[in-house]
Amino acid sequence: MNSSSSSSSSGKQQQQEEEKEKKRRKQGLGWIEWARGWFQLIYEMFFQRIAASHLENPLPLPSLNDLTCIVTGSTSGIGLQTARQLAESGAHVVMAVRNPKAGHDLVQKWQSEWSGVGLPLNIEVMELNLLSLDSVVRFAEAWNARLGPLHVLINNAGIFSLGEPQRFSKDGYEEHMQVNHLAPALLSILLLPSLIRGSPSRIVNVNSIMHAVGFVDTEDMNVTSGKRKFSSLVGYSSSKLAQIMFSTILQKRLPAEAGINVLCVSPGIVHTNVARDLPRILQAGYRLIPYFIFDAREGSRSSLFAATDPQVPEYCEMLRADDWPVCAYISHDCRPSNASEEAHNLATSHRVWEKTLEMTGLSSDVVEKLLDGEEVQCRYGLKQE
Numbered sequence: 001m002n003s004s005s006s007s008s009s010s011g012k013q014q015q016q017e018e019e020k021e022k023k024r025r026k027q028g029l030g031w032i033e034w035a036r037g038w039f040q041l042i043y044e045m046f047f048q049r050i051a052a053s054h055l056e057n058p059l060p061l062p063s064l065n066d067l068t069c070i071v072t073g074s075t076s077g078i079g080l081q082t083a084r085q086l087a088e089s090g091a092h093v094v095m096a097v098r099n100p101k102a103g104h105d106l107v108q109k110w111q112s113e114w115s116g117v118g119l120p121l122n123i124e125v126m127e128l129n130l131l132s133l134d135s136v137v138r139f140a141e142a143w144n145a146r147l148g149p150l151h152v153l154i155n156n157a158g159i160f161s162l163g164e165p166q167r168f169s170k171d172g173y174e175e176h177m178q179v180n181h182l183a184p185a186l187l188s189i190l191l192l193p194s195l196i197r198g199s200p201s202r203i204v205n206v207n208s209i210m211h212a213v214g215f216v217d218t219e220d221m222n223v224t225s226g227k228r229k230f231s232s233l234v235g236y237s238s239s240k241l242a243q244i245m246f247s248t249i250l251q252k253r254l255p256a257e258a259g260i261n262v263l264c265v266s267p268g269i270v271h272t273n274v275a276r277d278l279p280r281i282l283q284a285g286y287r288l289i290p291y292f293i294f295d296a297r298e299g300s301r302s303s304l305f306a307a308t309d310p311q312v313p314e315y316c317e318m319l320r321a322d323d324w325p326v327c328a329y330i331s332h333d334c335r336p337s338n339a340s341e342e343a344h345n346l347a348t349s350h351r352v353w354e355k356t357l358e359m360t361g362l363s364s365d366v367v368e369k370l371l372d373g374e375e376v377q378c379r380y381g382l383k384q385e
């Protein structure tokens, strides 16, 4: 047999193996996992206040004068409360928002309410639109160009377009997947040089218990193949699960010496603008059950805890030492918790990692290059530090 026919037969074999592997892959959540996910969601809704009864509101924070924190989506809801409380505790806060005017108006209001209480808040506003990956690259370039440290990145901005038809960003991605997972993932990677300068530093991803009813099909990230019927619930829950899976591999790729911890948090079920797309009747219901639902300040506690608690790095280190298959996950009661069973599926997490890098235009060795201080290229921007 000549070399070309042997290489074509090994090529065929590889193709057949790949086909078999694809068939072996899970096509969705098993019904027990699915039922467990819904149970967890309903349980969180009705018992979150009891579970979190040991927490004060607002969460007391230490002095944060030495911290620089970026909070995305801080013009409303949980992000607004998070940014304000970090700033009032002395941190330098960057509000990364898609509506800078709303950001500046808030800063003005907070400064005037704070005057006489302490030094002026150290807070600034920068534009970031997660529906545009170019905007993410521009933001990261502008931030990295300062050559300053970043101690905490809080990927808070998110959408849940309940009942809305399926929509795609100008980058061609389903909007929940882009805003809740792809764009924050790109931002986290591109800001690594600044996070390294700020080490020990943290990336806090505001996730959701709804990841537990999600499933990520890396062959169909846009949910357009027809294998699954799209709904905003499918879009939202899959994007939140993808975020945990990506965070798991990012944490594994970062050596302990880099001093960067990656966490996901569940804020609880919180009364914010996230419900603005609900039908009116459901919005009324939302308001009728205030006892069960957290307000935005209560909902910000898990983000603030993950961003500032001194025991968090130790907990992340313990998971690393155990080679735990999923990244740190902090629940609405500020206690370490376990993400869903599917989030522990390392094979899928690796596929989500690869697919995310491909979709955001990054190379597979981007983390290693950035750790070595090399420049990286991203097809959505020209060059990074």
Ligand SMILES: NC(=O)c1ccc[n+]([C@@H]2O[C@H](COP(=O)([O-])OP(=O)(O)OC[C@H]3O[C@@H](n4cnc5c(N)ncnc54)[C@H](OP(=O)(O)O)[C@@H]3O)[C@@H](O)[C@H]2O)c1
Residues within 6 Å of the ligand: 072, 073, 074, 075, 076, 077, 078, 079, 097, 098, 099, 128, 129, 130, 131, 132, 155, 156, 157, 158, 159, 160, 179, 206, 207, 208, 209, 266, 267, 268, 269, 270, 271, 272, 273, 274, 275
């Ligand atoms: N509320 C809950 O019950 C709940 C439960 C679990 C998880 N979460 C998560 O908590 C996070 C915060 O949500 P929230 O409840 O506080 O909702 P929210 O009040 O609607 O706030 C969302 C924030 O994200 C921003 N945002 C939306 N699309 C953006 C984009 N393309 N680019 C940049 N910023 C964008 C919004 O900006 P604009 O004001 O300009 O729209 C807003 O500031 C989200 O990740 C959400 O999934 C919420």
